[in-house]
Amino acid sequence: MREVVVERGPDGWRAPFRRLLAEGLPPEDVRVTDARAQTTLLSLGEGERVSPRAGAKAPRRFFTIARRVACHADADRYDLLYRVAWRLTHGAPTLLEDRVDPDVAALRALDSAVRRDAHEATAFVRFRKLDDGTFAAWHGAEHHVMRLVGPFFADRFSDMRWVIITPHESVAFDGSHLRYGEGSGRREAGVPDADAMDETWRAYYASIFNPARVNPRAMRAEMPLKHWRTLPEAALIPELVRTAGARATEMQTASAPDTREAADAADSLEALADGVRRCAACALCRAATQAVPGVGASGGVMLVGEQPGDEEDLEGQPFVGPAGAVLDAALRDAGVPRAALRLTNTVKHFRFTRRGKRRLHQRPTLEHVRACRPWLLREIELANPRVVVAMGLTPTRALLGQTVKLAAVRGRVLESDLGPSLLPTWHPAAVLRASDPLERRRIERELRDALARAHAMAS
Numbered sequence: 452m453r454e455v456v457v458e459r460g461p462d463g464w465r466a467p468f469r470r471l472l473a474e475g476l477p478p479e480d481v482r483v484t485d486a487r488a489q490t491t492l493l494s495l496g497e498g499e500r501v502s503p504r505a506g507a508k509a510p511r512r513f514f515t516i517a518r519r520v521a522c523h524a525d526a527d528r529y530d531l532l533y534r535v536a537w538r539l540t541h542g543a544p545t546l547l548e549d550r551v552d553p554d555v556a557a558l559r560a561l562d563s564a565v566r567r568d569a570h571e572a573t574a575f576v577r578f579r580k581l582d583d584g585t586f587a588a589w590h591g592a593e594h595h596v597m598r599l600v601g602p603f604f605a606d607r608f609s610d611m612r613w614v615i616i617t618p619h620e621s622v623a624f625d626g627s628h629l630r631y632g633e634g635s636g637r638r639e640a641g642v643p644d645a646d647a648m649d650e651t652w653r654a655y656y657a658s659i660f661n662p663a664r665v666n667p668r669a670m671r672a673e674m675p676l677k678h679w680r681t682l683p684e685a686a687l688i689p690e691l692v693r694t695a696g697a698r699a700t701e702m703q704t705a706s707a708p709d710t711r712e713a714a715d716a717a718d719s720l721e722a723l724a725d726g727v728r729r730c731a732a733c734a735l736c737r738a739a740t741q742a743v744p745g746v747g748a749s750g751g752v753m754l755v756g757e758q759p760g761d762e763e764d765l766e767g768q769p770f771v772g773p774a775g776a777v778l779d780a781a782l783r784d785a786g787v788p789r790a791a792l793r794l795t796n797t798v799k800h801f802r803f804t805r806r807g808k809r810r811l812h813q814r815p816t817l818e819h820v821r822a823c824r825p826w827l828l829r830e831i832e833l834a835n836p837r838v839v840v841a842m843g844l845t846p847t848r849a850l851l852g853q854t855v856k857l858a859a860v861r862g863r864v865l866e867s868d869l870g871p872s873l874l875p876t877w878h879p880a881a882v883l884r885a886s887d888p889l890e891r892r893r894i895e896r897e898l899r900d901a902l903a904r905a906h907a908m909a910s
């Protein structure tokens with residue numbers, strides 16, 4: 452068994468893994484830990500040698516995910532990463548598309564936890580001023596995310612000297628360089644519990660608090676209780692929630708939101724995206740993290756999905772989650788560059804139900820689709836695509852403005868009152884849902900063909 456020690460952080464595993472793969476050392480002969488968990492250096496033991504496939508490389512997406520997974524606190528994360536890297540380079544180059552594979556499922560679960568932890572760090576770190584002018588914060592991160600979020604804070608607080616301490620590690624900024632060090636518990640960190648800035652935080656929070664969007668369960672999920680002790684504004688929450696109902700009714704009677712008016716007023720795609728981000732016209736905005744406006748090129752092909760998923764909701768970008776990965780594969784097979792497309796959704800906020808820590812997709816209701824449709828129609832006017840690909844039942848019905856069965860129109864080019872031709876096809880998530888391999892391949896093929904056809908029509 453070869454025991455390998457890598458440097459902790461998003462990139463410490465890369466060079467050692469490259470060496471191990473080049474040597475052809477299979478995962479069952481390797482145990483990887485990080486520098487803080489063990490003090491011995493790279494040791495050279497004997498293992499069964501298997502030659503890697505000549506020229507085999509892990510896909511770029513693996514590196515993106517692996518950087519985050521390497522920051523998870525799970526002691527076995529490097530072994531999992533090496534196993535996946537090995538399989539990707541030894542006969543399974545599309546492994547990441549196989550979401551039922553246990554290694555891929557585990558990888559995605561760790562990735563998702565780190566993304567959430569990093570997101571919480573950027574949202575919930577609160578600095579307190581020390582006597583020497585340095586700003587310090589203690590934050591209860593669960594994973595080693597400071598190397599992921601350090602550059603974000605350096606950019607945002609570039610004119611301050613600051614330090615963030617977490618249980619696992621710390622990061623300090625002196626105005627020009629980031630330095631990483633050991634972490635500590637909250638008490639040992641010595642960060643004051645309060646300072647003069649707290650009142651400013653509370654005033655700011657009270658001013659942005661939208662009573663029409665209050666959902667205490669969702670708030671606790673999005674702002675987990677474990678962070679409340681370091682958030683000065685958390686003290687306000689019980690009272691704001693208690694009075695939210697009355698204030699929301701007041702707001703609604705004063706001005707009922709009208710998406711059609713707001714959408715029609717947008718004179719550019721940027722203005723439209725701003726309007727979507729501010730929209731509170733239906734209940735979906737209460738639980739979602741943020742709205743996800745459309746992105747991409749104008750004038751060619753516009754792909755319209757149903758709604759953002761869990762990862763899109765966290766990142767604020769369409770098609771970056773599992774369905775996005777399926778879409779990317781279909782685009783690759785169809786020879787269509789993603790950058791040539793516009794990507795958007797029928798409904799711009801994520802609808803979900805909670806199951807433990809997981810947020811499970813729920814199809815938007817007719818009421819949500821109706822409320823959000825003006826944003827989509829205006830986006831089509833402003834982006835002026837030649838072909839709109841409606842991916843799934845929800846966009847097909849929303850764009851045709853009538854109740855049809857997807858099977859009756861899928862794969863057909865339809866004329867619509869909207870201007871561009873309309874081509875209904877599968878939503879990429881249908882590939883993920885298909886349990887029968889034959890059915891899955893059929894959906895993949897039809898999706899790919901629809902994308903290639905739309906691209907050819909718009910060229």
Ligand code: SF4
Binds near residue numbers: 727799
């Ligand atoms: S889903 Fe659409 S209509 Fe509803 S709040 Fe979001 S942007 Fe507005």
